[in-house]
Amino acid sequence: MPELPEVETVVRGLRAELPGLRFVEVRLGKTDFIDDPIALSDHLPEARIVGIHRLGKFLDFELLAGTVPLDETKRFHLFVHLGMTGQLTIRQRGDLIAPHTHAFLTLDDGRELRYRDVRRFGRMFLVRDSEMTNFEGGMGREPLEIKFAEFRRLLGGRNARIKALLLDQSVLRGMGNIYADESLFRAGIHPARMASTIPTAKLAALHRAVRQVLNAAIRSRGSSISDYVDSSGKRGKFQVLHRVYRRYGQDCFQCGAGIRRMVVAGRTTHFCPRCQPAPRSSKARGNASRPGK
DNA sequence: AGCTCTTCCTGAAAGC
DNA sequence: TGCTTTCAGGAAGAGC
Numbered sequence: 001m002p003e004l005p006e007v008e009t010v011v012r013g014l015r016a017e018l019p020g021l022r023f024v025e026v027r028l029g030k031t032d033f034i035d036d037p038i039a040l041s042d043h044l045p046e047a048r049i050v051g052i053h054r055l056g057k058f059l060d061f062e063l064l065a066g067t068v069p070l071d072e073t074k075r076f077h078l079f080v081h082l083g084m085t086g087q088l089t090i091r092q093r094g095d096l097i098a099p100h101t102h103a104f105l106t107l108d109d110g111r112e113l114r115y116r117d118v119r120r121f122g123r124m125f126l127v128r129d130s131e132m133t134n135f136e137g138g139m140g141r142e143p144l145e146i147k148f149a150e151f152r153r154l155l156g157g158r159n160a161r162i163k164a165l166l167l168d169q170s171v172l173r174g175m176g177n178i179y180a181d182e183s184l185f186r187a188g189i190h191p192a193r194m195a196s197t198i199p200t201a202k203l204a205a206l207h208r209a210v211r212q213v214l215n216a217a218i219r220s221r222g223s224s225i226s227d228y229v230d231s232s233g234k235r236g237k238f239q240v241l242h243r244v245y246r247r248y249g250q251d252c253f254q255c256g257a258g259i260r261r262m263v264v265a266g267r268t269t270h271f272c273p274r275c276q277p278a279p280r281s282s283k284a285r286g287n288a289s290r291p292g293k
Numbered sequence: 294a295g296c297t298c299t300t301c302c303t304g305a306a307a308g309c
Numbered sequence: 310t311g312c313t314t315t316c317a318g319g320a321a322g323a324g325c
Contacts, residue, residue, distance in 0.1 A: 081320090083320085085303080121319060123320090158295095160294080
C-alpha cells in the first residue's frame with residue numbers, strides 16, 4: 001500500500017517527466033473517489049504543470065490555470081491520494097488500458113497520466129492556492145523533517161499507543177502500517193505501548209528509526225505488497241527487506257523468536273515479542289497470537 | 294482524549 | 310471442484 005516512500009517514488013518519477021507540460025483533455029471512468037469530478041473536467045484542461053510535490057501521502061500537482069481561472073492568482077493544485085491500490089503512471093495514448101483505470105489526463109506531448117485504483121480508496125480533489133496554508137496546517141509534520149524536540153513534544157506525553165500515533169496523519173503525515181511496524185521493530189518498542197511511558201532514549205531511537213526506515217525504503221523505490229507500482233509501472237523492492245511486516249510465524253532476523261501479530265489501532269500489527277517486549281507494568285492489552293495456536 | 298466498530302471496495306485466500 | 314465467507318486496509322464518522 002502506498003505510504004510515504006511509495007508516494008515519494010511516484011512523485012520523483014513524475015517530476016522528472018511532467019513539469020512544463022499542459023493537460024489537454026480529461027476523461028473519467030468511475031468518479032466516486034473524486035470529490036468534484038466536474039471541477040476536474042472544468043479546470044484541468046489547458047492547465048500547465050509547474051511542480052509536483054509530496055505532502056504526506058498526497059501527491060500535489062502545482063498547476064497554472066489555462067482558460068478557466070480558478071482564482072485570481074491562476075495557481076491551483078490537484079491533490080491525489082493513492083489510498084490502498086492507487087497507481088499513477090505515464091503511458092502512451094495508445095497503450096493497453098488496465099482494468100480499473102478511472103482517470104486519463106492527456107498531456108500536450110501526446111502521452112497521458114493515468115490513474116488506476118482497484119479498490120477506489122484513493123482520492124482526487126482540487127485546492128485553491130490561497131487555501132494551501134490552511135490545508136497544510138491541518139496536516140501533521142513530515143516524518144523526515146521533524147526534529148527530535150518536536151517529535152517528543154507531539155508524541156511523548158500522549159496517553160495513546162505509540163503505533164496509533166505513528167499512524168495518525170494529523171501527528172505525522174505519511175506513515176502507514178508497514179513503516180510504523182518496521183520503525184517500531186528497529187527501535188525495539190512494543191507497538192501497543194503507551195507513548196507517555198516510553199523513555200526519552202527509546203523515543204530518540206524511534207525518531208532515528210523512522211527516518212532510517214523511510215529513507216531506506218525510498219532508496220529501494222518503495223514496498224510492493226499488492227498493487228503498488230511507480231510512475232513507470234515498476235514494482236518496489238523494499239518488501240524483501242521488511243523485518244516484521246507480514247512475517248507472522250517466521251523467525252526474527254535479530255533474535256530468532258517467532259514474529260507475532262496482534263491488532264493495534266485497528267490494524268494488523270507485526271512485532272517481535274523478544275526485541276519489542278511489552279512493558280511489565282502497563283499490560284499491553286490485546287492478545288498477541290502465536291503461529292499454530 | 295482515545296478507543297472500537299463500521300463503511301467504502303475488490304480480489305485473493307481460506308473454509309466448507 | 311466450486312461456491313461462500315473472510316480478510317486486507319487509509320481515512321472518516323459514529324458512538325462509548
